[in-house]
Amino acid sequence: MDMYCECPPAMPRIGEEAPDFEAVTTHGVMKLSDYKDKKWVVLFSHPADFTPVCTTEFMALAAADDEFQALNAQLVGLSIDSIHSHLAWVRNIKEKMGVKIPFPVIADLDMHVASLFGMIHPNQSSTAAVRAVFFIDPSMIIRCILYYPLSNGRNIPELIRLLKAFQTSDTHSVATPANWQPGDKVVVPPPKTVEQSEIRDTEGYECKDWYLCFKTI
Template identity: 70%
Template sequence: MCDDEEMYEDYYEQRSLPILGEEAPAFEAVTTHGPKKLEDYRGQWVVLFSHPADFTPVCTTEFMAFAGAFDELKSLNAQLIGLSIDSVHSHIAWVRNIEEKFGVRIPFPVIADLDMNVARMYGMIHPGQSTTAAVRAVFFIDPEGIMRAMIYYPLSNGRYIPEIVRLVRALQMTDEKGVATPANWQPGDKVVVPPPATQEAAEKRLKEGFECRDWYLCFREP
Protein backbone atom coordinates (compact mmCIF):
# COMPACT_ATOMS: atom_id res chain seq x y z
CA MET A 1 0.00 0.00 0.00
CA CYS A 2 1.38 3.45 -0.90
CA ASP A 3 1.84 6.22 1.65
CA ASP A 4 -1.08 8.25 0.27
CA GLU A 5 -3.45 5.30 0.60
CA GLU A 6 -2.30 4.70 4.18
CA MET A 7 -2.83 8.40 4.97
CA TYR A 8 -6.37 8.30 3.56
CA GLU A 9 -7.23 5.13 5.50
CA ASP A 10 -5.86 6.57 8.75
CA TYR A 11 -7.78 9.78 8.20
CA TYR A 12 -11.13 8.10 7.53
CA GLU A 13 -10.68 5.81 10.54
CA GLN A 14 -10.20 8.86 12.78
CA ARG A 15 -12.94 11.01 11.30
CA SER A 16 -16.42 11.06 12.83
CA LEU A 17 -18.91 13.14 10.92
CA PRO A 18 -21.63 15.04 12.77
CA ILE A 19 -25.16 13.74 12.21
CA LEU A 20 -28.25 15.87 11.64
CA GLY A 21 -30.68 15.60 14.54
CA GLU A 22 -27.98 14.48 16.99
CA GLU A 23 -25.87 16.47 19.45
CA ALA A 24 -23.12 18.51 17.81
CA PRO A 25 -19.61 17.37 18.81
CA ALA A 26 -18.53 19.17 21.97
CA PHE A 27 -15.31 21.14 21.77
CA GLU A 28 -13.09 23.42 23.80
CA ALA A 29 -10.66 25.57 21.83
CA VAL A 30 -8.41 28.61 21.82
CA THR A 31 -9.96 31.50 19.88
CA THR A 32 -9.28 35.15 19.13
CA HIS A 33 -11.74 35.93 21.95
CA GLY A 34 -10.08 33.62 24.46
CA PRO A 35 -10.88 29.99 25.34
CA LYS A 36 -14.34 28.93 24.19
CA LYS A 37 -16.48 25.82 24.54
CA LEU A 38 -19.54 24.89 22.52
CA GLU A 39 -21.35 24.62 25.84
CA ASP A 40 -20.79 28.37 26.35
CA TYR A 41 -23.40 29.01 23.67
CA ARG A 42 -26.16 26.78 25.01
CA GLY A 43 -29.42 28.71 24.59
CA GLN A 44 -28.19 30.33 21.37
CA TRP A 45 -28.01 29.20 17.78
CA VAL A 46 -24.43 28.67 16.62
CA VAL A 47 -23.21 29.06 13.05
CA LEU A 48 -19.79 27.40 13.04
CA PHE A 49 -17.88 27.83 9.79
CA SER A 50 -14.44 26.78 8.60
CA HIS A 51 -12.17 28.49 6.11
CA PRO A 52 -9.02 27.12 4.42
CA ALA A 53 -6.43 29.64 5.59
CA ASP A 54 -5.76 33.15 6.89
CA PHE A 55 -4.39 35.83 4.56
CA THR A 56 -5.98 34.26 1.46
CA PRO A 57 -8.15 36.17 -1.02
CA VAL A 58 -11.44 34.23 -1.04
CA CYS A 59 -11.38 33.77 2.74
CA THR A 60 -10.84 37.50 3.21
CA THR A 61 -13.93 38.31 1.15
CA GLU A 62 -15.92 35.76 3.14
CA PHE A 63 -14.82 37.14 6.50
CA MET A 64 -15.91 40.62 5.48
CA ALA A 65 -19.26 39.23 4.29
CA PHE A 66 -19.74 37.28 7.52
CA ALA A 67 -18.93 40.44 9.48
CA GLY A 68 -21.62 42.23 7.49
CA ALA A 69 -24.18 39.59 8.56
CA PHE A 70 -23.08 39.51 12.20
CA ASP A 71 -25.65 41.98 13.57
CA GLU A 72 -28.54 40.32 11.72
CA LEU A 73 -27.53 36.91 13.03
CA LYS A 74 -27.13 38.35 16.52
CA SER A 75 -30.70 39.68 16.31
CA LEU A 76 -31.75 36.08 15.59
CA ASN A 77 -29.93 34.85 18.74
CA ALA A 78 -27.26 33.26 16.54
CA GLN A 79 -23.51 33.37 17.20
CA LEU A 80 -20.93 33.14 14.42
CA ILE A 81 -17.73 31.21 15.12
CA GLY A 82 -14.95 30.84 12.53
CA LEU A 83 -12.23 28.20 12.34
CA SER A 84 -9.12 27.33 10.37
CA ILE A 85 -5.99 25.28 10.89
CA ASP A 86 -3.92 28.35 11.75
CA SER A 87 -2.50 29.68 15.00
CA VAL A 88 -4.30 32.22 17.15
CA HIS A 89 -1.48 34.71 16.40
CA SER A 90 -2.10 34.28 12.67
CA HIS A 91 -5.82 34.84 13.23
CA ILE A 92 -5.20 37.99 15.27
CA ALA A 93 -2.80 39.38 12.67
CA TRP A 94 -5.25 38.64 9.86
CA VAL A 95 -8.35 40.16 11.46
CA ARG A 96 -6.29 43.23 12.34
CA ASN A 97 -5.11 43.38 8.71
CA ILE A 98 -8.71 43.19 7.45
CA GLU A 99 -9.69 46.10 9.69
CA GLU A 100 -6.62 48.13 8.69
CA LYS A 101 -6.79 47.51 4.94
CA PHE A 102 -10.55 47.22 4.37
CA GLY A 103 -12.10 49.04 7.32
CA VAL A 104 -14.05 45.94 8.41
CA ARG A 105 -13.92 44.83 12.04
CA ILE A 106 -14.31 41.08 12.60
CA PRO A 107 -16.64 40.83 15.62
CA PHE A 108 -16.84 37.04 16.04
CA PRO A 109 -14.32 34.58 17.56
CA VAL A 110 -12.06 32.51 15.32
CA ILE A 111 -10.90 29.09 16.53
CA ALA A 112 -7.20 28.25 16.22
CA ASP A 113 -7.22 24.53 15.34
CA LEU A 114 -3.57 23.69 14.73
CA ASP A 115 -4.02 20.11 15.97
CA MET A 116 -7.10 19.69 13.70
CA ASN A 117 -9.07 18.39 16.67
CA VAL A 118 -12.28 20.33 15.94
CA ALA A 119 -11.81 20.01 12.18
CA ARG A 120 -11.66 16.21 12.43
CA MET A 121 -14.69 16.01 14.76
CA TYR A 122 -16.73 18.04 12.29
CA GLY A 123 -15.43 16.42 9.10
CA MET A 124 -13.91 19.64 7.81
CA ILE A 125 -10.80 18.01 6.30
CA HIS A 126 -11.43 16.42 2.91
CA PRO A 127 -8.21 14.89 1.54
CA GLY A 128 -9.48 15.20 -2.02
CA GLN A 129 -9.30 18.97 -1.48
CA SER A 130 -6.43 19.27 1.01
CA THR A 131 -4.91 17.36 3.91
CA THR A 132 -3.77 20.52 5.68
CA ALA A 133 -6.64 22.97 5.14
CA ALA A 134 -10.33 22.84 6.03
CA VAL A 135 -12.95 23.06 3.32
CA ARG A 136 -15.58 25.79 3.53
CA ALA A 137 -18.06 24.05 5.83
CA VAL A 138 -20.97 25.61 7.73
CA PHE A 139 -22.72 23.95 10.68
CA PHE A 140 -26.01 25.13 12.17
CA ILE A 141 -26.42 24.14 15.84
CA ASP A 142 -29.63 24.93 17.69
CA PRO A 143 -29.98 26.26 21.26
CA GLU A 144 -30.19 22.70 22.61
CA GLY A 145 -26.87 21.79 21.01
CA ILE A 146 -28.45 19.72 18.22
CA MET A 147 -26.95 19.71 14.71
CA ARG A 148 -29.68 21.01 12.43
CA ALA A 149 -28.02 21.65 9.05
CA MET A 150 -24.66 21.46 7.28
CA ILE A 151 -23.35 23.00 4.07
CA TYR A 152 -20.01 22.19 2.40
CA TYR A 153 -18.21 24.23 -0.27
CA PRO A 154 -14.88 23.52 -2.00
CA LEU A 155 -11.75 25.55 -1.38
CA SER A 156 -12.16 27.42 -4.66
CA ASN A 157 -15.62 28.97 -4.20
CA GLY A 158 -16.82 31.47 -1.63
CA ARG A 159 -20.13 31.10 0.16
CA TYR A 160 -23.31 33.11 -0.41
CA ILE A 161 -23.78 34.55 3.06
CA PRO A 162 -27.46 35.58 2.66
CA GLU A 163 -28.31 31.88 2.25
CA ILE A 164 -26.73 31.17 5.64
CA VAL A 165 -28.88 33.87 7.28
CA ARG A 166 -31.95 32.63 5.38
CA LEU A 167 -31.42 29.07 6.61
CA VAL A 168 -31.22 30.22 10.24
CA ARG A 169 -34.52 32.03 9.75
CA ALA A 170 -36.06 28.98 8.06
CA LEU A 171 -34.99 26.64 10.86
CA GLN A 172 -36.40 29.04 13.43
CA MET A 173 -39.67 29.23 11.49
CA THR A 174 -39.89 25.44 11.50
CA ASP A 175 -39.37 25.32 15.26
CA GLU A 176 -41.74 28.16 16.06
CA LYS A 177 -44.64 27.21 13.79
CA GLY A 178 -44.19 23.47 13.27
CA VAL A 179 -44.08 23.91 9.48
CA ALA A 180 -41.66 23.30 6.61
CA THR A 181 -40.33 25.87 4.17
CA PRO A 182 -40.57 25.37 0.39
CA ALA A 183 -37.89 25.89 -2.22
CA ASN A 184 -36.64 29.48 -2.46
CA TRP A 185 -38.50 30.44 0.74
CA GLN A 186 -37.83 33.90 2.10
CA PRO A 187 -39.09 35.43 5.37
CA GLY A 188 -42.71 36.47 4.86
CA ASP A 189 -43.40 33.84 2.20
CA LYS A 190 -46.01 31.15 2.71
CA VAL A 191 -44.90 27.97 4.46
CA VAL A 192 -45.72 24.30 3.90
CA VAL A 193 -48.11 22.48 6.22
CA PRO A 194 -46.86 19.01 7.22
CA PRO A 195 -48.53 16.36 5.03
CA PRO A 196 -51.32 14.25 6.57
CA ALA A 197 -50.31 10.82 7.82
CA THR A 198 -53.60 8.95 7.37
CA GLN A 199 -56.23 8.60 4.65
CA GLU A 200 -58.81 10.21 6.92
CA ALA A 201 -56.54 13.19 7.53
CA ALA A 202 -55.83 13.48 3.80
CA GLU A 203 -59.55 13.69 3.04
CA LYS A 204 -60.00 16.27 5.78
CA ARG A 205 -56.99 18.35 4.72
CA LEU A 206 -58.67 19.81 1.63
CA LYS A 207 -61.43 21.25 3.81
CA GLU A 208 -59.22 22.89 6.43
CA GLY A 209 -58.86 26.25 4.67
CA PHE A 210 -55.26 25.95 3.53
CA GLU A 211 -54.05 26.85 0.05
CA CYS A 212 -53.77 23.31 -1.33
CA ARG A 213 -52.40 22.16 -4.66
CA ASP A 214 -53.30 18.62 -3.66
CA TRP A 215 -53.84 16.74 -0.39
CA TYR A 216 -50.11 16.38 0.26
CA LEU A 217 -49.01 19.93 -0.67
CA CYS A 218 -50.70 22.74 1.22
CA PHE A 219 -49.48 26.24 2.07
CA ARG A 220 -50.39 28.72 4.79
CA GLU A 221 -49.34 32.17 5.86
CA PRO A 222 -46.40 32.11 8.30
Protein backbone atom coordinates in the same frame (compact mmCIF):
# COMPACT_ATOMS: atom_id res chain seq x y z
CA MET B 1 -2.86 -11.94 15.02
CA ASP B 2 -4.36 -8.72 16.30
CA MET B 3 -5.84 -6.56 13.59
CA TYR B 4 -5.81 -2.82 14.09
CA CYS B 5 -7.32 -0.21 11.81
CA GLU B 6 -6.66 3.46 12.37
CA CYS B 7 -10.02 4.60 11.12
CA PRO B 8 -10.98 8.27 10.71
CA PRO B 9 -13.48 9.68 13.22
CA ALA B 10 -17.13 9.39 12.30
CA MET B 11 -18.48 12.41 10.45
CA PRO B 12 -21.13 14.37 12.35
CA ARG B 13 -24.61 14.07 10.91
CA ILE B 14 -27.76 16.17 10.85
CA GLY B 15 -29.93 15.44 13.87
CA GLU B 16 -27.03 14.38 16.08
CA GLU B 17 -25.68 16.29 19.04
CA ALA B 18 -22.68 18.39 18.07
CA PRO B 19 -19.44 17.17 19.64
CA ASP B 20 -18.38 19.51 22.41
CA PHE B 21 -14.92 21.03 22.45
CA GLU B 22 -12.80 23.62 24.18
CA ALA B 23 -10.61 25.82 22.03
CA VAL B 24 -8.52 28.97 22.01
CA THR B 25 -10.09 31.76 19.95
CA THR B 26 -9.44 35.40 19.15
CA HIS B 27 -11.94 36.20 21.95
CA GLY B 28 -10.36 33.87 24.48
CA VAL B 29 -11.03 30.25 25.42
CA MET B 30 -14.49 28.95 24.51
CA LYS B 31 -16.48 25.76 24.83
CA LEU B 32 -19.20 24.97 22.34
CA SER B 33 -21.42 24.01 25.28
CA ASP B 34 -21.12 27.58 26.59
CA TYR B 35 -23.93 28.38 24.14
CA LYS B 36 -26.21 25.48 25.12
CA ASP B 37 -29.76 26.62 25.87
CA LYS B 38 -28.71 30.16 24.97
CA LYS B 39 -27.95 30.61 21.27
CA TRP B 40 -27.73 29.05 17.86
CA VAL B 41 -24.15 28.59 16.72
CA VAL B 42 -23.09 28.95 13.09
CA LEU B 43 -19.68 27.25 13.10
CA PHE B 44 -17.77 27.74 9.87
CA SER B 45 -14.29 26.83 8.70
CA HIS B 46 -12.05 28.53 6.17
CA PRO B 47 -8.92 27.18 4.49
CA ALA B 48 -6.36 29.72 5.68
CA ASP B 49 -5.74 33.22 6.99
CA PHE B 50 -4.42 35.90 4.63
CA THR B 51 -6.06 34.34 1.56
CA PRO B 52 -8.22 36.28 -0.92
CA VAL B 53 -11.52 34.34 -0.91
CA CYS B 54 -11.45 33.86 2.87
CA THR B 55 -10.89 37.58 3.37
CA THR B 56 -13.96 38.42 1.28
CA GLU B 57 -16.01 35.91 3.28
CA PHE B 58 -14.89 37.34 6.61
CA MET B 59 -15.79 40.86 5.50
CA ALA B 60 -19.21 39.68 4.30
CA LEU B 61 -19.86 37.76 7.52
CA ALA B 62 -18.77 40.75 9.60
CA ALA B 63 -21.26 42.93 7.70
CA ALA B 64 -24.01 40.40 8.44
CA ASP B 65 -23.10 39.80 12.09
CA ASP B 66 -25.88 42.06 13.39
CA GLU B 67 -28.43 40.00 11.43
CA PHE B 68 -27.13 36.77 12.93
CA GLN B 69 -27.17 38.29 16.41
CA ALA B 70 -30.76 39.49 15.88
CA LEU B 71 -31.62 35.84 15.15
CA ASN B 72 -29.95 34.79 18.41
CA ALA B 73 -27.08 33.17 16.53
CA GLN B 74 -23.35 33.31 17.21
CA LEU B 75 -20.87 33.11 14.34
CA VAL B 76 -17.72 31.15 15.16
CA GLY B 77 -14.89 30.82 12.64
CA LEU B 78 -12.12 28.25 12.44
CA SER B 79 -9.02 27.40 10.45
CA ILE B 80 -5.87 25.37 10.93
CA ASP B 81 -3.84 28.43 11.84
CA SER B 82 -2.29 29.74 15.05
CA ILE B 83 -3.87 32.31 17.30
CA HIS B 84 -1.09 34.72 16.33
CA SER B 85 -1.94 34.30 12.64
CA HIS B 86 -5.63 34.89 13.38
CA LEU B 87 -4.91 38.03 15.39
CA ALA B 88 -2.60 39.42 12.72
CA TRP B 89 -5.14 38.71 9.96
CA VAL B 90 -8.04 40.22 11.89
CA ARG B 91 -5.93 43.33 12.50
CA ASN B 92 -4.96 43.41 8.82
CA ILE B 93 -8.60 43.27 7.70
CA LYS B 94 -9.42 46.15 10.02
CA GLU B 95 -6.41 48.26 8.97
CA LYS B 96 -6.47 47.57 5.22
CA MET B 97 -10.17 46.93 4.53
CA GLY B 98 -11.75 49.02 7.28
CA VAL B 99 -13.75 46.04 8.56
CA LYS B 100 -13.78 44.90 12.19
CA ILE B 101 -14.28 41.16 12.69
CA PRO B 102 -16.74 40.89 15.60
CA PHE B 103 -16.92 37.10 16.02
CA PRO B 104 -14.41 34.65 17.56
CA VAL B 105 -12.08 32.63 15.36
CA ILE B 106 -10.79 29.27 16.62
CA ALA B 107 -7.08 28.48 16.35
CA ASP B 108 -6.93 24.78 15.43
CA LEU B 109 -3.29 23.96 14.67
CA ASP B 110 -3.67 20.38 15.92
CA MET B 111 -6.80 19.93 13.75
CA HIS B 112 -8.75 18.68 16.76
CA VAL B 113 -11.98 20.60 16.12
CA ALA B 114 -11.66 20.31 12.33
CA SER B 115 -11.36 16.53 12.68
CA LEU B 116 -14.28 16.31 15.11
CA PHE B 117 -16.50 18.04 12.56
CA GLY B 118 -15.18 16.38 9.40
CA MET B 119 -13.78 19.60 7.97
CA ILE B 120 -10.64 17.97 6.52
CA HIS B 121 -11.25 16.51 3.06
CA PRO B 122 -7.94 15.00 1.88
CA ASN B 123 -8.77 15.24 -1.81
CA GLN B 124 -9.02 19.00 -1.32
CA SER B 125 -6.19 19.38 1.20
CA SER B 126 -4.74 17.41 4.11
CA THR B 127 -3.57 20.57 5.88
CA ALA B 128 -6.46 23.00 5.30
CA ALA B 129 -10.14 22.83 6.17
CA VAL B 130 -12.75 23.07 3.45
CA ARG B 131 -15.40 25.77 3.72
CA ALA B 132 -17.78 23.93 6.03
CA VAL B 133 -20.80 25.42 7.79
CA PHE B 134 -22.57 23.79 10.74
CA PHE B 135 -25.88 25.16 12.02
CA ILE B 136 -26.21 24.08 15.66
CA ASP B 137 -29.39 24.87 17.58
CA PRO B 138 -29.57 25.87 21.27
CA SER B 139 -30.07 22.22 22.21
CA MET B 140 -26.69 21.55 20.54
CA ILE B 141 -28.30 19.53 17.74
CA ILE B 142 -26.78 19.82 14.28
CA ARG B 143 -29.51 21.09 11.99
CA CYS B 144 -27.66 21.57 8.73
CA ILE B 145 -24.21 20.91 7.26
CA LEU B 146 -22.88 22.68 4.17
CA TYR B 147 -19.59 22.04 2.40
CA TYR B 148 -17.93 24.30 -0.15
CA PRO B 149 -14.60 23.72 -1.92
CA LEU B 150 -11.51 25.82 -1.30
CA SER B 151 -12.02 27.69 -4.57
CA ASN B 152 -15.49 29.17 -4.07
CA GLY B 153 -16.83 31.57 -1.44
CA ARG B 154 -20.13 31.16 0.35
CA ASN B 155 -23.34 33.13 -0.19
CA ILE B 156 -23.96 34.82 3.16
CA PRO B 157 -27.62 35.81 2.51
CA GLU B 158 -28.34 32.12 1.94
CA LEU B 159 -26.93 31.29 5.38
CA ILE B 160 -29.24 33.87 6.93
CA ARG B 161 -32.21 32.58 4.90
CA LEU B 162 -31.52 29.03 6.11
CA LEU B 163 -31.36 30.12 9.73
CA LYS B 164 -34.67 31.95 9.39
CA ALA B 165 -36.17 28.86 7.74
CA PHE B 166 -35.10 26.61 10.64
CA GLN B 167 -36.52 29.00 13.19
CA THR B 168 -39.78 29.36 11.24
CA SER B 169 -40.17 25.58 11.07
CA ASP B 170 -39.49 25.23 14.79
CA THR B 171 -41.87 27.99 15.84
CA HIS B 172 -44.80 27.08 13.59
CA SER B 173 -44.33 23.31 13.03
CA VAL B 174 -44.21 23.78 9.27
CA ALA B 175 -41.81 23.17 6.40
CA THR B 176 -40.49 25.70 3.90
CA PRO B 177 -40.75 25.11 0.15
CA ALA B 178 -38.13 25.55 -2.54
CA ASN B 179 -36.81 29.10 -2.84
CA TRP B 180 -38.66 30.15 0.33
CA GLN B 181 -37.99 33.63 1.63
CA PRO B 182 -39.27 35.12 4.91
CA GLY B 183 -42.85 36.27 4.35
CA ASP B 184 -43.58 33.60 1.74
CA LYS B 185 -46.19 30.92 2.32
CA VAL B 186 -45.05 27.80 4.15
CA VAL B 187 -45.86 24.13 3.65
CA VAL B 188 -48.32 22.45 6.01
CA PRO B 189 -47.21 18.96 7.08
CA PRO B 190 -49.07 16.31 5.05
CA PRO B 191 -51.84 14.25 6.65
CA LYS B 192 -50.78 11.08 8.44
CA THR B 193 -54.07 9.19 8.30
CA VAL B 194 -56.89 8.62 5.83
CA GLU B 195 -59.22 10.58 8.07
CA GLN B 196 -56.88 13.57 8.11
CA SER B 197 -56.49 13.47 4.33
CA GLU B 198 -60.25 13.46 3.80
CA ILE B 199 -60.77 16.66 5.79
CA ARG B 200 -57.70 18.47 4.49
CA ASP B 201 -59.73 20.53 1.98
CA THR B 202 -61.88 21.90 4.80
CA GLU B 203 -59.04 23.20 6.96
CA GLY B 204 -58.62 26.54 5.21
CA TYR B 205 -55.27 25.92 3.55
CA GLU B 206 -54.29 26.68 -0.03
CA CYS B 207 -54.08 23.14 -1.38
CA LYS B 208 -52.76 21.92 -4.72
CA ASP B 209 -53.67 18.41 -3.66
CA TRP B 210 -54.32 16.62 -0.36
CA TYR B 211 -50.59 16.21 0.33
CA LEU B 212 -49.40 19.66 -0.80
CA CYS B 213 -50.92 22.57 1.08
CA PHE B 214 -49.67 26.04 1.93
CA LYS B 215 -50.54 28.70 4.47
CA THR B 216 -49.46 32.18 5.41
CA ILE B 217 -47.97 32.79 8.85
